[in-house]
Each structure stands twice: as structure tokens, then as C-alpha cells.
Amino acid sequence: MPRFSTLPASGCRPIRLITADELGYVKVVESRGQNAGPPEVVARWGDGGRGKGVERMQVTSSGPFGGLVTVARSDQTVELLDIASGQPHASFIATPLQTNGNKPSANTLNPATSQDAVRGIHLFQQPTEEAVQVLTCSRGGAVSQWKVPPREDGGAGGAASTVAEWGVGSGVESLAVDHKEQSLVVGGKGLDATLWSLETRAKLWQAKNTRPDALGLQTPVWVTQLLFLGGDGNRVLAATGHHQLRLYDVKAQRRPVMVMEYGELPIWSVAEDPSGHVVYAGNSTGDIVSFDLRTGTKSGGFPGSVSGSVRSLAVHPTEPLLASVGLDRFLRIHNTQTRQLQAKLFLKQQMVACAFDTDPARQPEEAEPPVEDEAASDDDDRPMRHVAASDSGRDDDGDLEEEEGASGRKRKSDKVGRKSEKRARSTKKHEEEEMDSDEEAWDDSDSDEEEGFGERKGGRKTEGRKTGESNQKRKKSRRNDDEDSKGEGFDGEQFGTYSDEESEEEGLPKKKRKSRSTGQSDSGRKGGRPRGKGVGVSDKRRISIGKKKSHKKRT
Amino acid sequence: MAGGGEGRAPKRRGLPSGIKNKVKRGEVHARVQQEKKKEKKQRVLKRKKEEEAAVALGEAPPPKKIPRTIEGTREVDDTLVRPDDQELQAEEAQDEFSGHFARAVAPKVLVTTCRRPSKGLLRFVAELLGLLPGAHFYKRADYAVKQMVQYATARGFTALLVLHENRKRPNGLLLVSLPAGPTAHFRLSSLKLRADIPGAGRPTRHIPELILNNFSTRLGLRVGRQLASLFPQAPQFRGRRVVTFHNQRDYIFVRHHRYIFEERGGRKGGADPGAPVLARLQECGPRFTLKLLSLQKGTFDSKAGEYEWAHKSDMDTSRRRFFL
Numbered sequence: 001m002p003r004f005s006t007l008p009a010s011g012c013r014p015i016r017l018i019t020a021d022e023l024g025y026v027k028v029v030e031s032r033g034q035n036a037g038p039p040e041v042v043a044r045w046g047d048g049g050r051g052k053g054v055e056r057m058q059v060t061s062s063g064p065f066g067g068l069v070t071v072a073r074s075d076q077t078v079e080l081l082d083i084a085s086g087q088p089h090a091s092f093i094a095t096p097l098q099t100n101g102n103k104p105s106a107n108t109l110n111p112a113t114s115q116d117a118v119r120g121i122h123l124f125q126q127p128t129e130e131a132v133q134v135l136t137c138s139r140g141g142a143v144s145q146w147k148v149p150p151r152e153d154g155g156a157g158g159a160a161s162t163v164a165e166w167g168v169g170s171g172v173e174s175l176a177v178d179h180k181e182q183s184l185v186v187g188g189k190g191l192d193a194t195l196w197s198l199e200t201r202a203k204l205w206q207a208k209n210t211r212p213d214a215l216g217l218q219t220p221v222w223v224t225q226l227l228f229l230g231g232d233g234n235r236v237l238a239a240t241g242h243h244q245l246r247l248y249d250v251k252a253q254r255r256p257v258m259v260m261e262y263g264e265l266p267i268w269s270v271a272e273d274p275s276g277h278v279v280y281a282g283n284s285t286g287d288i289v290s291f292d293l294r295t296g297t298k299s300g301g302f303p304g305s306v307s308g309s310v311r312s313l314a315v316h317p318t319e320p321l322l323a324s325v326g327l328d329r330f331l332r333i334h335n336t337q338t339r340q341l342q343a344k345l346f347l348k349q350q351m352v353a354c355a356f357d358t359d360p361a362r363q364p365e366e367a368e369p370p371v372e373d374e375a376a377s378d379d380d381d382r383p384m385r386h387v388a389a390s391d392s393g394r395d396d397d398g399d400l401e402e403e404e405g406a407s408g409r410k411r412k413s414d415k416v417g418r419k420s421e422k423r424a425r426s427t428k429k430h431e432e433e434e435m436d437s438d439e440e441a442w443d444d445s446d447s448d449e450e451e452g453f454g455e456r457k458g459g460r461k462t463e464g465r466k467t468g469e470s471n472q473k474r475k476k477s478r479r480n481d482d483e484d485s486k487g488e489g490f491d492g493e494q495f496g497t498y499s500d501e502e503s504e505e506e507g508l509p510k511k512k513r514k515s516r517s518t519g520q521s522d523s524g525r526k527g528g529r530p531r532g533k534g535v536g537v538s539d540k541r542r543i544s545i546g547k548k549k550s551h552k553k554r555t
Numbered sequence: 556m557a558g559g560g561e562g563r564a565p566k567r568r569g570l571p572s573g574i575k576n577k578v579k580r581g582e583v584h585a586r587v588q589q590e591k592k593k594e595k596k597q598r599v600l601k602r603k604k605e606e607e608a609a610v611a612l613g614e615a616p617p618p619k620k621i622p623r624t625i626e627g628t629r630e631v632d633d634t635l636v637r638p639d640d641q642e643l644q645a646e647e648a649q650d651e652f653s654g655h656f657a658r659a660v661a662p663k664v665l666v667t668t669c670r671r672p673s674k675g676l677l678r679f680v681a682e683l684l685g686l687l688p689g690a691h692f693y694k695r696a697d698y699a700v701k702q703m704v705q706y707a708t709a710r711g712f713t714a715l716l717v718l719h720e721n722r723k724r725p726n727g728l729l730l731v732s733l734p735a736g737p738t739a740h741f742r743l744s745s746l747k748l749r750a751d752i753p754g755a756g757r758p759t760r761h762i763p764e765l766i767l768n769n770f771s772t773r774l775g776l777r778v779g780r781q782l783a784s785l786f787p788q789a790p791q792f793r794g795r796r797v798v799t800f801h802n803q804r805d806y807i808f809v810r811h812h813r814y815i816f817e818e819r820g821g822r823k824g825g826a827d828p829g830a831p832v833l834a835r836l837q838e839c840g841p842r843f844t845l846k847l848l849s850l851q852k853g854t855f856d857s858k859a860g861e862y863e864w865a866h867k868s869d870m871d872t873s874r875r876r877f878f879l
């Protein structure tokens with residue numbers, strides 16, 4: 001039996017997120033770590049209004065012109081905002097000049113029907129001729145490359161001009177550009193994924209629909225989002241309105257190499273995990289699932305996603321975090337490893353897009369845990385921010401960790417985070433080999449905690465002093481040892497710390513107790529919980545640690 | 556049950572069901588009920604006396620106790636929005652119903668049924684047409700909802716109501732706001748027509764006043780706005796007609812009344828000019844209950860539509876969680 005049936009909420013690490021909504025606001029959400037409570041909206045850029053709703057957003061955390069948020073609004077305005085301040089660098093109207101045979105529609109203000117509505121946007125990372133270049137694609141299929149020259153004061157800005165424009169076919173819903181910025185792929189309703197060269201503007205490859213099924217019926221083409229997987233620009237993932245994820249290999253064939261189905265409703269958003277073999281998908285009733293690309297099967301869902309269509313998914317490049325926004329007006333952050341909901345935030349509007357700002361310089365500082373016990377209060381040079389935070393009552397999930405200086409805090413919390421993940425994993429699988437690598441961390445953090453309590457008796461730190469599954473491991477290793485050598489002194493050595501206490505408490509002769517404890521551990525292994533007064537040393541210890549842990553959880 | 560002196564009293568008082576003899580059990584039960592009633596009466600009397608005494612002394616009466624109800628102890632909901640919220644106002648200024656509330660668009664509702672409606676459903680439709688001032692009934696014939704949406708949009712309707720029934724009992728209501736949605740699907744239950752309501756009157760053709768109660772979350776506000784957009788904005792107070800959408804625990808109770816102020820302090824017309832003015836109600840029907848099943852963005856599209864909210868079974872894990 002796993003001893004931690006419920007995971008302690010590990011909170012959300014310090015992150016910075018940019019979100020955009022249908023009213024036209026761009027909001028910055030920051031989480032200051034698990035001690036600071038739920039994430040908060042720290043800035044709101046733009047005035048919402050008719051025609052200002054964001055259709056597409058791209059976030060570039062760093063680049064030659066600094067971090068930029070590129071948003072395309074429903075009145076076809078494209079804006080470049082500074083990622084730190086929200087100051088608009090440039091703004092232009094991305095109405096295509098002339099499209100190849102696609103007539104511009106009369107009703108250009110209705111984004112639901114307009115052929116000129118921006119359906120894809122990309123900000124080039126590699127600037128040419130000292131100018132920012134933006135790629136837009138209209139629903140009518142006009143791909144336009146815009147050049148935004150630098151302003152007088154050095155930032156990007158000035159009047160945008162079209163560098164190139166060409167038609168890719170009508171009905172575009174999504175555009176993606178590969179990591180090397182050599183090719184783009186577009187797709188949409190009635191338009192299957194098509195790869196175009198950005199240099200020659202020639203069609204390189206076009207997907208072919210899957211074969212008709214046994215009844216001779218063909219799935220209509222409806223691509224909702226496209227994604228380049230990996231860095232080579234050959235693998236393209238397409239989410240479809242017919243509840244499929246299609247994986248294409250451009251080098252291999254035109255038909256999808258893999259088709260994964262989920263549910264019965266359109267999949268509106270996909271994201272790729274940094275591991276490279278997992279993708280996440282969200283559908284129109286708010287279900288988020290992950291797929292393993294190695295097997296082509298669903299590897300699990302994410303609980304706590306409620307009910308509104310998932311419009312956008314974003315994966316953190318280094319942390320195991322998945323952010324999702326959608327029509328239920330919430331931002332949700334899940335842990336991709338434990339699949340638990342880590343944080344959620346009501347953003348008031350129907351959301352369109354979200355993306356992580358990954359620049360380390362702009363990450364919020366991690367809040368410190370609240371002051372809990374007397375031992376911690378002697379740390380006088382604690383920053384004021386921490387005190388303020390605990391005074392305002394924001395930190396109420398306080399950990400009983402030992403207080404450290406501000407510099408050591410981050411390292412510590414990382415460790416705690418790792419610990420909880422590890423715990424989750426091992427409770428499921430009992431992957432004991434993995435634990436070996438992390439034992440030092442366990443020892444460290446554990447001893448920290450105990451000093452915080454300030455009531456350790458036998459001060460010797462041995463390998464046996466571990467919590468959680470290391471305890472199980474200990475048991476197992478001990479069992480092995482028993483089988484091998486009938487516990488020649490090893491047992492006593494390993495649990496030496498406790499044998500003193502134990503013999504004092506129970507008043508048993510040391511020798512007798514020792515033999516008994518081995519027998520007890522056997523019965524404990526079989527029956528699950530040890531019974532009676534003669535609790536084996538290790539079990540007794542385990543219980544006491546368990547208590548401490550639960551106390552820690554509660555406070 | 557533990558025996559002993561302390562355990563006996565509650566056993567005697569509280570658990571006549573443990574007695575095996577039926578006659579005896581009935582007797583004891585009756586006695587217990589009587590005692591309870593008595594106690595309650597005494598409690599009430601005592602409280603009243605205290606209040607009166609406090610008033611007589613010129614003191615503030617003891618504070619009234621607030622009952623602990625399920626909705627009073629509802630789960631904390633992040634989406635409760637204050638009406639003065641700036642973002643809420645900004646969104647409401649440009650959402651699908653902004654035209655209605657700015658009095659730029661007059662409501663015009665197309666009411667239809669499922670295919671081959673029963674007589675009972677048509678009777679309900681007839682009463683619904685009396686409830687909604689700008690409603691027009693169209694036979695469903697064999698048209699699909701999407702076709703009707705197109706038809707109604709082209710003819711300037713602002714909403715489409717489709718009523719469904721199961722085994723001749725009305726059980727569903729689909730409300731599509733036109734031209735841009737949203738689409739709400741309600742379960743309809745507890746329907747009572749005018750004939751089933753004792754003392755019900757026939758409504759006049761005045762434009763009714765509208766009462767929307769307890770639509771407090773962001774989703775609730777949106778549903779409330781959608782329901783309100785079915786009725787014209789300028790009520791004719793002469794008609795003294797009121798239509799109420801009362802939300803309680805996510806059930807929306809729909810009622811239709813006519814009110815009257817009795818100025819003489821009684822129906823008999825007693826000649827006491829100083830008596831308080833009494834308001835009396837007469838129900839006009841129909842009376843029914845709605846429960847939101849899903850709210851979909853845009854006009855009806857059950858396959859390709861995006862849901863703003865849809866009921867899922869894992870939402871029903873708490874009695875104290877409400878969404879409207």
C-alpha cells in the first residue's frame with residue numbers, strides 16, 4: 001500500500017505567463033511559488049472593446065529586440081508589445097493587399113466569417129536588415145510577410161510594409177513555422193496541412209487525407225491547430241475538428257504516419273512536451289489529455305479541467321508544467337508528471353491564448369514560507385517582503401521547514417518539489433532504483449525538518465533515518481540482507497540510532513529485542529501493518545515520521 | 556447504543572423506531588412529536604417575548620438567527636463577479652446581448668417544438684406565447700435546428716426556442732440567441748399549466764416586468780442576460796404583470812404573476828385609511844423549472860460547437876457547489 005494516498009499540494013513554482021482574451025486584454029500572470037498562494041494577475045495591457053478581441057498571440061521571450069508579445073486582433077490589427085512593460089512597439093493593420101483569387105469579403109469586421117481575419121501569426125526570431133519581420137496569414141489564405149523597421153529610439157516600430165505575399169488556399173485556421181524558420185505549414189477547414197518554403201515561397205509538401213473507412217466514408221478535412229514537433233521541421237502534428245491528432249512525417253509520406261483519436265468533440269489545442277514524445281490536447285468541453293507518440297495511445301487525462309473549451313495549451317520548457325486557458329475563463333496549471341492541478345486563476349474573460357515567459361530575468365522572485373515556530377524567528381535579516389506576505393495572510397499553507405537565508409530558499413524549494421514528485425512516482429511504481437540517486441537530498445531535507453522541530457534525541461544520522469519510501473526500501477534491503485546473511489550485525493548497525501531509544505523505552509535486553517525486531521519486520525511485511533506492542537524498530541520509526549509528515553501537511 | 560443513565564434519555568426521546576411493537580411504537584412516536592412541537596412553540600414564544608421586552612425597553616432586539624442552508628454554505632466560487640467590476644462592464648458592453656440592453660434591438664422570438672409534438676406540448680406552447688410578448692410560433696415540420704437558425708436569423712428573429720418532450724411530457728428547452736449565439740440547453744421539469752394552478756388567471760398582453768434572482772456567478776450572469784433578452788426592455792407597469800426567473804441551487808424557477816396593491820387594507824374594502832397597503836399575487840402560468848445542461852458559444856452546433864460550460868458528472872461531487 002502506498003502510504004501517501006493523497007499528494008500534498010506542491011504549489012506552483014515561480015512562473016510568468018502571458019494570456020490574451022476575447023475582449024482584447026493581454027494579462028500577465030505571475031506565481032511566486034508555492035508559499036505565495038494562487039497566481040495573480042500582475043498587469044493588464046490594452047483596452048478591451050469591440051473589434052479588439054485577440055485572435056492569435058505569439059510570445060517570444062528573448063530576441064534581438066528583446067522579448068515581444070505579438071497579438072493579432074479581430075479587426076486585423078497586429079501589435080507588438082514589450083513583454084516586460086506592455087508598451088506597444090509597433091502596430092499595423094494586416095489586411096492582405098491582394099490575394100490569389102480569394103476575394104476579400106465585404107464584412108471584414110466579423111472575425112467569424114471574414115476572409116481577412118488573421119488566423120496565423122509568427123514573429124521571426126532572426127531579424128533581417130535591422131527590422132522585425134512578422135508573418136501573418138488570413139483565413140482567405142493570404143500569407144503576408146511584414147517588415148517593421150526600428151524606431152528612432154531603437155525599439156522596433158515605425159510603419160510596416162509588406163515584404164512578400166502569396167496565397168496558400170482558403171479556409172486557413174492555423175499556421176506554424178519550424179524552429180529554423182525555413183518553412184511554414186498551414187491548414188484549416190477544407191485545407192489539409194501544407195508545407196511551404198519561406199525562402200522560395202513554393203509548396204514543398206501537402207498532406208493527404210486518410211483513406212476512406214470500411215463504409216467508404218472519408219473524414220472531412222478540418223485542421224484546428226498545427227505544430228512542428230522536434231527541431232528538424234519534418235514532423236508535423238495536426239489537431240482536427242474531427243477529434244483526431246494526426247502526425248505527419250514530411251520526409252516519409254503524405255498520409256499521416258499516426259492517427260490518434262480522442263472523444264467525440266473537436267480538439268482545439270495541442271502542445272508538445274519538451275521530452276519530445278508526449279503531446280497534450282484539449283477539446284471543446286474542457287478535457288485535457290496527453291498522448292504518447294511512441295505508442296500512439298492516450299497516456300492519461302488531467303483532472304480538474306472543468307467545462308469550457310480549451311483554447312490554448314502551453315508547456316513550460318524546463319519545469320513540468322502545463323498551462324491551459326479556454327472559454328471557462330480560467331487559467332489552470334497542471335503538473336505534467338503527477339497530473340495534479342497545481343493552481344487555477346479566474347481571469348474573467350473568455351480566454352484565447354496563453355504562453356510562458358521563460359526569460360530568467362523576468363521570473364518573479366519566490367515568496368518565502370511564513371514564520372511558523374520560535375526557532376525560525378531568530379533569523380533577523382529576513383527580507384521585508386516575506387514578513388509582509390505572511391502578515392497579509394497570503395501564506396497560510398506554511399511548511400514547517402527550517403528557515404534559511406533568501407539565497408538558499410530557491411534550492412530548497414526545488415528539492416521539496418522534487419521530493420513530492422518522486423514520492424508520487426514511487427507510490428505508484430515503487431521504483432526503488434531511482435531513489436538511490438536522490439538519497440542525499442532526502443537526508444538533507446529531512447535533517448532540516450527535524451532541526452526545525454528541535455527535539456531530536458539520538459543525534460546520529462544514519463542511513464536508516466529516512467522518510468517515505470526510503471523506509472520501504474530500507475525494509476526491502478533489510479529483507480534481502482536477512483535472506484543473504486541472516487542479518488549479521490547489519491541490522492543492528494543500520495538501526496543503531498533507534499536501538500538505544502527503543503531499549504530504554506521498552507526495557508528489553510538489547511539482544512532479545514534485536515532478534516524480535518527481525519521477526520516482526522517479516523510479519524509486518526506480510527500482514528501490512530504490525531500489530532501489538534512489540535512494534536519493530538523500523539515500523540515504530542515509520543509511524544512517528546508519518547505523524548510528523550501529516551502534521552506538516554496540516555499546518 | 557451505550558446503556559446507562561446518560562444514554563437512556565436520548566434513547567427514549569429520539570428513537571421510537573427501535574420499538575418492535577407497532578402500536579407502542581406509534582404511541583411513542585406521537586408523544587415524541589408532540590413534545591417536540593411543544594418545545595418549539597415554547598422556544599418561539601420565549602424569543603418573541605424577549606424581542607418584545609427589548610423593544611419596550613428601547614433596546615435593540617436580539618439579532619435574528621440566520622438559518623444554515625445549503626446555498627448559504629455553498630462552496631467558495633472564484634467566479635462570483637461584482638456588478639461594478641470594470642472588466643465585466645467592458646464585456647457586457649460588447650457581448651451578444653449588448654444590443655438588446657442598449658434598446659437597439661427589440662426581441663422577436665421564434666418558438667417551435669420537436670418534430671410531431673403532442674397536444675400537451677402544444678398547450679404549453681400556447682401558454683408560453685402568452686408569457687413571451689414577442690413570440691411567434693412556427694411548426695417544426697421536418698426542419699433541422701440549424702436550418703431554423705438560418706431561417707430565423709434571416710427574418711430578424713433574436714432568439715429561437717425549441718421545446719422538447721419525452722413520452723408526451725415536456726422535458727427540454729433549447730434557447731438559441733440570434734444571430735451570434737450563445738446556445739443554452741435546459742432541462743425542463745415540474746411543468747404546471749394554467750389549468751393545473753388553482754386560482755390562476757389569464758395574463759393580459761401588457762409587456763411584463765422581469766425579475767432575475769440570484770444569477771451571481773459569471774456563468775449565471777450570462778444565462779440571466781440571455782433569458783432577459785427574450786423580453787422587451789420597457790415594461791408596461793399598468794399591466795402589473797411580472798415574470799420571475801428565480802435561481803436557487805442552480806434550478807431556475809419560472810413563474811408568471813399579476814400583482815395588485817390592496818390600498819384599503821383588505822379585500823372586503825374596509826374603510827380604514829391608515830391600514831398598511833397589501834400586495835396580492837395571482838399566478839398566471841405556466842409554471843416550470845429549468846436546469847442548465849450546457850451553454851455553447853455561437854449558434855446551435857452540437858458537433859463542432861465550443862462549449863462555454865457543459866454539465867459533467869464529476870461536477871456533482873458536492874451538494875454545496877453551484878454554478879449559476
